[in-house]
Amino acid sequence: MIDNAGDFLGRVTFVTGPEKHCGKTTLMNRAAQLARRGAREAGLAGPALLTVGYDGEARDFLSGARKPAVPVAAGDVVVTTERFARPCSPEILDVLPGSCALGRLCVARARRAATVALVGPEGNSLVAWAVRRIVDEGLTGTVLVDGAINRITQAASIPGARFVYALRADGAGLERAVARVRRMATLARLPVADPPLDCAGGSGAGLGGDAGQYALEGALTAETAARLPRWASSVIVEDFTKVFLSDQELSAFMRGRELLVARRIEFGGFVVACRGVSDAEFASRLADDSIAALVSYNPYEVAEGRAA
């Protein structure tokens, strides 16, 4: 799943995770490296690298390195401020509307290898704007976005876009990590309403033609779930990022009602970095082969049977 360039070439991939310090940036760096290598072999343009906002995270979970440092090669496209892009001798390709606290953001092509700091737009719509500009202008078809899970909704409407979910598992947090994986697997596999609906438009009401279907505008939380009409046997949310129920709440909800999404966001799988527990222990605790098939482990780990 994150073992070869083919997983990333020619598509938009959001590297997401449940929290800070879960290894998103380091995972993106590895993905970029693989994609870069694959692109070179296939005669394609190098990857574009973006992040959402500037999280101020001091150290990455996997590497322990100060963040955010992203190695780029000549030909890569980056979105950041001009000042932060300077180490790679950038060629400016576009300027994003508005500016962030650290200055105006640009789309730039690296003219030499260097390590740069990425700063991204804060708003979902600007992330989508930047991704679309990169893809539509033909700068590259391979885009990697380092960003929180709640940032992907708009940009994920780009055809072929998908997300991977990075998380850490340690001894104390093993149960929580397993629950998160189960929950996310459930959400990523939610069926799409047929026909697809625009929840933002025809919201919060019963749907004329289909008895029992209810399109919910906004978030599905424990509170909004409690206010749903009793007759709503099927509840449709815009996409899975609108579901804010814990693993247990979600299970309980889905025992009573069918949960559907108006739009599916393609899922690439989990990348779990185990620390203090082994990969095998994690898989054993997961105890679900269909989900286990979606899990790959720390791409920086040297172990038998692990792809380089």
Place this chain on the structure above:
Amino acid sequence: MRLAAPCAEAWSFAQLDDFWDRYSPLTPWGKDEREARVVYADAELLEGRYDDIEAVLGLMREDKAAPESLDSLARDRVSYHLRRMPRLTLEPRALYEVLELFQIKKFIANYKGAVSALGEGLSAAFGMSPLERGSAASSLASELDRGGSDPETFYVADCYDPGLADARAGIAAADAIVAEERVRAEAEARLAFGVSFDGREFIVAPKDAARAMLSGEGPDGRMGGAAGRYAAEPYDDARYLVRLLPSPRAVEAMAERERYLADERRAEERVVARLSALAAAAMPALASAVAATTRLDRARAGAELALAFGMSRPRLSSCATRLVDARFVPCADECRGMGLEYSPLSAEFDSGAVVLFGSNMGGKTVVLKTLLFFQLLAQAGLFVPARTFETSVYDRVEYVGELSGERLAGLSGFGLEVWRLMAAGAGGAGPGGPGDQGDRGDRGDRRVLVAFDELARTTGSHEAEALLSAVVESYARAYEAVAGGAGGDRAFFATHFRGVARIEGAEYRRMRGLDRAAAAAALERTGGAGPVAGAELSERLAGINRHMRYEVVDDDGSGSESDALAIASLLGLDPRIVERARYYLTKDGV
């Protein structure tokens, strides 16, 4: 340039935003103007805007005989370049950022493209002249063209400064050494310890393997590599995180690289300073180019809209307000969505006070909306969706009536109405009463077009009619007192109240209303009056729509019966209630 006073309520009442989204300028400045929703009160400026739209319309008609006509390809090219123009700073400054130089370059590239697509004559008509050879703007463009792999990208290229090439060559050489040393170190790790870094910044390795790497002892017990080439730290109790340390040669190269980076930075600063001086000198020309581009963009967007909706040029020199086949597009859209027929409006109004009677659902509010829609669109500098629209320019366009969500602390519904009545005519002749006739007060020659929808609807009918009569009288007299009406205010009153006084100088009109005979016949055919199920309601609405005559006709004051009961019946109100209502209507002699 004279702007009309803010008219947000009129804009909202006229549902202009439903239409405004279709007006699509492509440049940042055109979009800014659209977002600002500016209403102008300067007839000369508006005529200029109309001239521009007409000029572009002429080009769009693809008259092959006309040497300056634009074929669709050229139009697409113009749109392409306008769409790609970036916002850019137009202030003269000592130093511009690299991003600002990029934006200037991208603007110039697209400006040139648009000028080329328009052709020399047409671009000159909009003031989009090519950059003059030898001018500051032309020199800047030539210089910026030297940096970047295409006309729309920019970097501080080696050719700008001899020091840059040297510094970058030094950096490249250092990078090559670092990369070479890294390859060598990775190969050594693979050979000696069977560990592949594969370009990774670090690896997580089993504790034993990491210990061996730290000590330099290979798996077979022999010394496999130089100790001190790896840094390690605990990852967990079974694994270490291992990094390759740079070789002494790589460290030397990295130090050299730092020196070259500083040289590069200094050289880049020199280049940016030189380009900034050129940009500052070119700013006046760039500002002119932006202004001309905005003018073209605005005209192009207005012409596209005019073509899409069959719009015509407003005539602004008329004392009367005259509309022929005027389509209130938001209403036409709604009707189409509901499968109903829309009737365009044709009417002419000459006085300072126009009272419009009409039954429920008879369309009098839509007439008010139509009037404001057309007036605002015309004063926004756009053509209008009518065969003819004649009017004059007003300094304010007002609406007084119900607005959704409206609240004002401490005021009842009637209090709010009076407050809004005063606000609409603040300083003006109208609401001040007959004593103000002809007195334009402290507003100078500022003119107002105002639409009152059901004024005094929140109080008893007797007093409401009295108040309405006084306001109508005020506007009618004031209009006549101002140079025989030329340049006076104009007020429209949509009302149910038939008892409004007949004031000399005011116009009294009514909506033609329901064709009752045809409606009754249709009702019989569809099963008669009475309660309806939800599914039937749309049919009944369509029936009313079919038999409602949305026309403005003169009202001589003789008619007294409204269509309210007939419409209630058509909508399916219990026939017994309708009958009793008719009884009371007759009994009271109304």
